[in-house]
Amino acid sequence: MVVVGAAIVSDGRLLSAQRAEPPHMAGGWELPGGKVDPGEPDEDALVRECHEELAIKVRLIRRVGGDWPLSERALLRVWTAEITEGEPRPLEHLALRWLTPQELYDVDWLPGDRPVIAALAQGDYI
Ligand SMILES: Nc1nc2c([nH]c(=O)n2[C@H]2C[C@H](O)[C@@H](COP(=O)(O)OP(=O)(O)OP(=O)(O)O)O2)c(=O)[nH]1
Numbered sequence: 001m002v003v004v005g006a007a008i009v010s011d012g013r014l015l016s017a018q019r020a021e022p023p024h025m026a027g028g029w030e031l032p033g034g035k036v037d038p039g040e041p042d043e044d045a046l047v048r049e050c051h052e053e054l055a056i057k058v059r060l061i062r063r064v065g066g067d068w069p070l071s072e073r074a075l076l077r078v079w080t081a082e083i084t085e086g087e088p089r090p091l092e093h094l095a096l097r098w099l100t101p102q103e104l105y106d107v108d109w110l111p112g113d114r115p116v117i118a119a120l121a122q123g124d125y126i
Pocket residue numbers: 003004005025029030031032033034035036049070076110112113
């Protein structure tokens with residue numbers, strides 16, 4: 001299973017989103033995104049998910065790393081992105097939070113996201 005995630009950056013801050021479900025993941029923080037549908041290009045899935053979850057239009061900028069393992073059956077692919085239309089609203093999340101580079105570890109990231117956040121913190125992404 002391929003999951004795509006958006007590192008949405010605005011004014012030097014990264015958008016983080018708090019999951020509402022399933023129960024064992026609720027409260028954890030992630031990058032907006034979701035599962036790629038069968039036959040759907042990854043980038044299209046990510047733009048679609050950002051629209052469904054946040055009511056924004058995004059433009060993808062560049063890939064962050066390669067395939068990040070989430071489990072034995074799932075991997076995460078991440079792109080940086082900028083908002084081209086709208087203000088993010090938490091339509092499917094408990095909360096949204098914009099993080100400065102100094103605040104990147106202030107939220108409790110899902111375990112699979114932690115190496116991605118480390119790469120974002122070390123690279124010239126935010
Ligand atoms: N969107 C997202 N999902 C992540 C991240 N990190 C991580 O472990 N996951 C996991 C949580 C879920 O098990 C899976 C993504 O599924 P999802 O529930 O967000 O996907 P979806 O929007 O297509 O959901 P659904 O229609 O199947 O309910 O990947 C992340 O940064 N972003």
